[in-house]
Amino acid sequence: MEGKDLIIIGAGPIGLACGIEAQKAGLSYVIIEKGCLVNSLYHYPLNMTFFSTSERLEIGGVPFISNSPKPTRSESLEYYRRVCTSWKLNVKLYEKVEEVKNEGDAFNIKTTKDTYRAKAVILALGFYDLPYLLNIEGEGLPKVKHYYDEPHPYFGQKVAVIGAANSAVDVALETWRKGAEVTMIIREDAIRESVKYWVKPDIENRIKEGSVKAFFNSEIFRITPNTIEIKTPAGNKILENDFVLAMTGYQPPFDFMKSMGITFHKDEYHTPVYSEETMQTNVTNLYLAGVVCGGLKTNKWFIENSRVHAEIIIHDLKGKMTTK
Numbered sequence: 001m002e003g004k005d006l007i008i009i010g011a012g013p014i015g016l017a018c019g020i021e022a023q024k025a026g027l028s029y030v031i032i033e034k035g036c037l038v039n040s041l042y043h044y045p046l047n048m049t050f051f052s053t054s055e056r057l058e059i060g061g062v063p064f065i066s067n068s069p070k071p072t073r074s075e076s077l078e079y080y081r082r083v084c085t086s087w088k089l090n091v092k093l094y095e096k097v098e099e100v101k102n103e104g105d106a107f108n109i110k111t112t113k114d115t116y117r118a119k120a121v122i123l124a125l126g127f128y129d130l131p132y133l134l135n136i137e138g139e140g141l142p143k144v145k146h147y148y149d150e151p152h153p154y155f156g157q158k159v160a161v162i163g164a165a166n167s168a169v170d171v172a173l174e175t176w177r178k179g180a181e182v183t184m185i186i187r188e189d190a191i192r193e194s195v196k197y198w199v200k201p202d203i204e205n206r207i208k209e210g211s212v213k214a215f216f217n218s219e220i221f222r223i224t225p226n227t228i229e230i231k232t233p234a235g236n237k238i239l240e241n242d243f244v245l246a247m248t249g250y251q252p253p254f255d256f257m258k259s260m261g262i263t264f265h266k267d268e269y270h271t272p273v274y275s276e277e278t279m280q281t282n283v284t285n286l287y288l289a290g291v292v293c294g295g296l297k298t299n300k301w302f303i304e305n306s307r308v309h310a311e312i313i314i315h316d317l318k319g320k321m322t323t324k
């Protein structure tokens, strides 16, 4: 078993940024990714456009050129592939990390393919793997989706979109524009304030004019092959339904993090304990990077504001290694 200075778990944009900084600092490292390169971005909706302009998504000084100021998903995939090849990053794909064991002076890392030993570990795990489940009858039916890819399959179909944040709103508008009959089921009394300011009036006006139906202060509680049942302020209703797109958000892999000894604040977001100066968790030499740092507050960190985590961590790590 070959020992490394550093193992980085996750080849999302921030895991890659950590690899670049490690390489610049002369540390031996491997980035281990359970899916394809930038796996979360790959699973975003096919027609998605980033809200950030391309230069704000750049890492490792590689220019990100896109056709419009805000790049598309496919331009971002091209870009991060290019980053990976131009920096010749040491990335292992389709290899899931299953266990990280702290053995005092080093970590033992078990994956689906191998075992590694490293002095330090960075968790750049993102939050896109575990959707919030509705936990209701019928959720397991094939017509219920927790990830959305494209509008075409929903043409001419009765689609229920659950949620009122950015993803739900984007999905409702896109499927409606491509010919679906869309009903939004929203627990709150309004579309979320955090919805992109250039999209919010669009959905609000579509709801007002009746093009997209919406039930506010309402909850779905049963799904059958042809219907959904919802609780509304005006009583329970049964609606005809072909598809349920549950855009209810995602959460970081808390159990996996706990298994490594990471502790959490007692706040509503279940924020992991880490130092903002170094990004080190309560476990020595175990670091967090990227969106995973926000716990359940998944709109706190983005690519554009968490790229900097890579430099902070490698600066701290390099300092420790040279003073030893």
Ligand SMILES: Cc1cc2nc3c(=O)[nH]c(=O)nc-3n(C[C@H](O)[C@H](O)[C@H](O)COP(=O)(O)OP(=O)(O)OC[C@H]3O[C@@H](n4cnc5c(N)ncnc54)[C@H](O)[C@@H]3O)c2cc1C
Residues within 6 Å of the ligand: 009, 010, 011, 012, 013, 014, 015, 032, 033, 034, 035, 037, 038, 039, 040, 041, 044, 045, 048, 049, 050, 051, 052, 095, 096, 097, 098, 124, 125, 126, 127, 128, 129, 167, 289, 290, 291, 292, 301, 302, 303, 304, 305
């Ligand atoms: C629809 C959408 C639009 C967005 N638009 C923007 C935008 O415009 N601008 C912006 O800055 N941000 C945007 N974001 C947020 C941004 O995409 C994420 O913040 C970004 O993916 C975070 O990068 P990351 O590297 O922290 O995590 P991720 O990209 O999620 O990477 C984590 C990686 O870890 C891997 N992984 C997890 N567990 C394991 C394991 N056990 N073993 C091995 N690998 C593992 C995952 O497969 C994944 O590839 C958007 C997010 C969404 C959902």
